[in-house]
Amino acid sequence: MEQSVRQRRQKSLVLILAREFASNLATPIYIADADERLVYFNEPAEQIAGRSFAETGEIPIREWAEMLAPQATDGQPLQREQTPGGIAFAVRRPAHGSLCITGLDGKRREIATTAFPLFGPDEEFHGIMVIFWEQA
Amino acid sequence: MATNLSIPISVLDPDGNLVFFNRSAEAMHGMTFEEAGELSATEWPTLFAPRASDGTPIPLEELPVGVALFERRPVHKTIQFTGADGVLREISVTAFPLMGREQELFGAVAIFWHL
Numbered sequence: 684m685e686q687s688v689r690q691r692r693q694k695s696l697v698l699i700l701a702r703e704f705a706s707n708l709a710t711p712i713y714i715a716d717a718d719e720r721l722v723y724f725n726e727p728a729e730q731i732a733g734r735s736f737a738e739t740g741e742i743p744i745r746e747w748a749e750m751l752a753p754q755a756t757d758g759q760p761l762q763r764e765q766t767p768g769g770i771a772f773a774v775r776r777p778a779h780g781s782l783c784i785t786g787l788d789g790k791r792r793e794i795a796t797t798a799f800p801l802f803g804p805d806e807e808f809h810g811i812m813v814i815f816w817e818q819a
Numbered sequence: 820m821a822t823n824l825s826i827p828i829s830v831l832d833p834d835g836n837l838v839f840f841n842r843s844a845e846a847m848h849g850m851t852f853e854e855a856g857e858l859s860a861t862e863w864p865t866l867f868a869p870r871a872s873d874g875t876p877i878p879l880e881e882l883p884v885g886v887a888l889f890e891r892r893p894v895h896k897t898i899q900f901t902g903a904d905g906v907l908r909e910i911s912v913t914a915f916p917l918m919g920r921e922q923e924l925f926g927a928v929a930i931f932w933h934l
């Protein structure tokens with residue numbers, strides 16, 4: 684039980700640090716935890732997602748992905764596992780790609796996405812961080 | 820934040836000086852940050868000799884961190900560089916500017932991984 688409490692604390696610390704980092708940046712970022720829940724996206728991401736994090740709250744990442752309807756740049760629907768975020772989560776390695784999403788404001792956007800796993804100093808997996816930006 | 824992540828990360832100041840890289844980046848750079856210390860915007864490109872996949876040298880302003888700093892936008896590229904250990908590495912790099920809420924530039928971050 685003591686170990687469980689310590690692990691929860693450590694997980695929280697990594698995600699808290701990630702959130703603090705993201706909240707101070709002008710680049711859109713979202714963070715999901717190891718349970719595949721969207722736990723934060725920053726203000727710049729709100730402009731692409733079309734909704735604030737305060738409105739969305741913590742939701743399962745699959746729900747978030749379904750809301751944004753990701754597609755390949757040729758218009759083919761993408762499964763979560765095919766997106767950089769899905770790869771970073773499933774395979775635990777960084778991934779990058781271009782895809783299209785439809786924001787909650789109804790706008791379709793082509794974005795570049797880099798996702799990487801968040802491992803703590805103890806090599807425990809805590810979730811993923813996804814950096815994305817609209818392509819010109 | 821960078822210190823606590825297992826993915827290689829480098830941090831540059833607004834002038835392009837390399838002011839930090841984390842332990843994961845040390846293996847890629849072929850040296851520890853303690854050994855390297857801060858490297859100026861002229862020193863580190865000379866040391867690591869970044870180049871395109873065809874071997875063409877890439878000037879600082881065209882490197883991902885250069886684009887992030889000078890054009891103030893995120894970018895992703897695949898490049899090659901030679902570590903201080905003499906090993907040529909091909910890496911994927913995502914770089915983005917560190918900008919505050921008032922759009923002031925604090926530097927740039929490069930996140931990279933070996934291909």
